Structures are given as C-alpha cells and as structure tokens.
Amino acid sequence: MRGLRIALRLAFLVVFIMTLVGFVVVRDSLATMNRSINDVSAAAETKDIIAGIRKASTNMMMMARGFVANTNEDVERRNIFYLMKNLTAVQDKLFLHRGAVPGLLSDIYSIPNIDLESIVGTTVSIRQENLWHTLAAIMTSADSIRQLPLETLSVDTHADNFVSPDHLASVR
DSSP states (O other), X not given: OHHHHHHHHHHHHHHHHHHHHHHHHHHHHHHHHHHHHHHHHHHHHHHHXXXXXXXXXXXXXXXXXXXXXXXXXXXXXXXXXXXXXXXXXXXXXXXXXXXXXXXXXXXXXXXXXXXXXXXXXXXXXXXXXXXXXXXHHHHHHHHHXXXXXXXXXXXXXXXXXXXXXXXXXXXX
16 A cells, blocks of 8 residues: 555656646747747838838839829828838847847848849849848938938939848748
C-alpha cells in the first residue's frame, strides 16, 4: 500500500510539472504569436500609409502642373502631414520600442531589397534600398511636397522618392 501511495504522489508530481511546463510553453508561444500578429499588422499599416502618401503627393504634383484644380490643396497638405505622423508612430511601435528584434525584421530594415523610385521631372530611376532609407526618403520627399508652394513644385528638380506599395508586400 505504501508503494502505491508513493507511486500516486510521484505520478501527481510528474503531471503537475508537465502542466507547469506546458503552461510556460503555451504562454511563450502566445506571446510570440502576438508579436508576429502585431508585426504583420504594422507592416500592412505601413503599406497603406505609403500608398496614401503617394496618392496625396501625386495629387499635389498634378495640382502644381495644372492637371487638376487646386481646390483641395490644403486637404492634401494636411493628409500628407498626418500620414507622415502615422508612419512615424507605426515604425516606432514596430521597431524602436521593442527589446529584441527578430533577424528577419532586422534584415528588412538593413538589407537593400526594396525598389526605390526617384522621380525628377519626367525621369524615373529605380535603385535598391533598405527599409530605413526608403522610409526616410519617402518622408523627406513627401514633406518637401507638403511644404513647397505649388509654383515651386511645378519646376522642382530635386528627386522625389517613392516606393510601390505592392513591392513592399513582396519583401520578406
């Protein structure tokens, strides 16, 4: 009888330890999955914001060249401003305010694998850049478009940098 008690207690102890280990593994898996979901969500939001910046900047350039009326000029300038603020907030959440950054996410920010389109007048050139440089170039170009008067935009010869949001979806 004593051997049976010891065996039951030992079995209970083993089951209890296995339950604790299982709980820890599931908790860590859920935390990792939650971080992954947040990363994917932030990447999708980044793509949408870049598409919005590109659309608003294109509208500003069309106004500057007289292709469309400039009745929405203030709206487009405000859109660019808020889209830039949102892009900064998303990138802060995604990359800057976290402890360890997984290797693949770090690679996207550091390895040149995004086609960056530079538009000067009617000439478009494409070069490979990393995400940090791409985001900085897009925000710099969008901010200059946002701040410059329409008359200056119509004759501006500095490079405006943009990336195809569809290309961002294929970056892995």
